[in-house]
Amino acid sequence: MHHLNVLIGISLVICFSEAVPVLDHYYHRSKRNNGLKTQSPDDRESCKPGVASPVTRVNTTERLKALRDLFTGNGIDGYIIPSGDAHQSEYPSDYDLRRGYISGFSGSAGTAIVLKTKAALWTDGRYYLAAEDELDCNWILMRAGETETPTMTKWLIDNLGATNGTVGASPFFTSSSSWLSMESTLKDGTVNMKQITDDLIDQIWTTGRPSEPNSTINALPMAYAGRSWQDKISDMHTAMAEQNVDALIVTGLDETAWLFNLRAKDIDFNPFFISYAIVERSRTRLFLNDKNRKLTENPKDDATTQKLHEHLNTGTTGSCMVKWTLCRGS
Numbered sequence: 414m415h416h417l418n419v420l421i422g423i424s425l426v427i428c429f430s431e432a433v434p435v436l437d438h439y440y441h442r443s444k445r446n447n448g449l450k451t452q453s454p455d456d457r458e459s460c461k462p463g464v465a466s467p468v469t470r471v472n473t474t475e476r477l478k479a480l481r482d483l484f485t486g487n488g489i490d491g492y493i494i495p496s497g498d499a500h501q502s503e504y505p506s507d508y509d510l511r512r513g514y515i516s517g518f519s520g521s522a523g524t525a526i527v528l529k530t531k532a533a534l535w536t537d538g539r540y541y542l543a544a545e546d547e548l549d550c551n552w553i554l555m556r557a558g559e560t561e562t563p564t565m566t567k568w569l570i571d572n573l574g575a576t577n578g579t580v581g582a583s584p585f586f587t588s589s590s591s592w593l594s595m596e597s598t599l600k601d602g603t604v605n606m607k608q609i610t611d612d613l614i615d616q617i618w619t620t621g622r623p624s625e626p627n628s629t630i631n632a633l634p635m636a637y638a639g640r641s642w643q644d645k646i647s648d649m650h651t652a653m654a655e656q657n658v659d660a661l662i663v664t665g666l667d668e669t670a671w672l673f674n675l676r677a678k679d680i681d682f683n684p685f686f687i688s689y690a691i692v693e694r695s696r697t698r699l700f701l702n703d704k705n706r707k708l709t710e711n712p713k714d715d716a717t718t719q720k721l722h723e724h725l726n727t728g729t730t731g732s733c734m735v736k737w738t739l740c741r742g743s
């Protein structure tokens with residue numbers, strides 16, 4: 414949960430989640446890597462001349478070219494592609510697997526950085542073998558955790574620091590704490606970090622992309638939830654008053670699913686739906702894609718017969734002009 418004293422616009426919401434282990438993890442590794450070896454795709458056994466390429470590889474040459482073609486127009490010399498979605502989900506939907514698309518690496522943890530002439534992927538020991546099989550020879554495999562592997566910031570400073578270069582990233586897929594600490598370290602090495610709000614992978618991933626998640630949202634009956642969403646909101650108001658907080662922005666998908674007693678299938682094996690909420694002491698707002706359809710369609714879960722607007726006690730468009738309960742809290 415994220416406590417803010419002021420209400421801020423929805424477009425800023427995404428930066429306030431705390432849990433982005435991926436970037437923090439590789440970034441915070443200590444500076445014990447003196448004697449780093451020169452990193453190159455040629456270090457990889459399977460990229461040596463005469464070695465047959467595993468069939469599991471995606472040829473990323475065209476994807477990397479398409480991405481690099483956008484660098485100049487955006488004023489950047491490199492781009493960071495983390496694994497996460499805009500909600501810092503541990504498991505993003507297939508639509509959000511941007512790092513998998515650009516690198517070909519399908520593991521759950523890893524961060525890609527593409528420069529004008531180099532591309533590197535950091536992943537941890539669980540994935541060294543899979544990454545070796547899946548990354549084509551455009552890619553340097555950075556084995557995070559091994560002493561000769563540079564951190565992402567060190568590598569960026571080594572490659573872009575001398576020319577006061579700029580690395581871009583979407584602010585949606587990195588927590589604010591990760592972003593700020595990385596930005597500060599890079600600045601010390603004369604590398605600038607730039608927010609690219611229109612994500613570059615979204616711009617180039619135009620064919621073969623899974624569609625945006627849009628699953629039906631089902632009410633979770635009280636028998637399973639144990640406590641009504643109105644009571645949960647009421648508990649939040651009490652906690653907010655104690656903390657002297659006027660508004661609370663909820664970005665985590667497990668959090669919105671829990672708070673409103675709702676379940677869906679936007680992400681395989683995770684019963685959540687893409688959403689944000691803003692809870693104020695006198696009103697509650699839930700943000701959903703395609704809300705008019707979701708509010709009125711029939712539930713897909715046998716456990717409930719309630720439509721979403723009935724569960725939330727709003728009008729069929731989510732408006733509170735008819736019923737005030739959702740917008741005003743309980």
Ligand SMILES: *[C@@H]1O[C@H](CO)[C@@H](O)[C@H](O)[C@H]1NC(C)=O
Binds near residue numbers: 466472473474475
């Ligand atoms: C990958 O694709 C590029 C461009 O389409 C092609 O030139 C190159 O030979 C391919 N590489 C491999 C290893 O197949």
Ligand SMILES: *[C@@H]1O[C@H](CO)[C@@H](O)[C@H](O)[C@H]1NC(C)=O
Binds near residue numbers: 577605
């Ligand atoms: C480095 O680049 C940043 C951003 O482009 C710029 O504001 C700054 O003045 C540059 N510093 C030097 C020493 O050129």
Ligand SMILES: CC(=O)N[C@H]1CO[C@H](CO)[C@@H](O)[C@@H]1O
Binds near residue numbers: 625
């Ligand atoms: C109503 C709607 O947009 N449904 C689409 C949801 O997404 C699936 C694919 O994931 C499509 O097949 C549906 O048409």
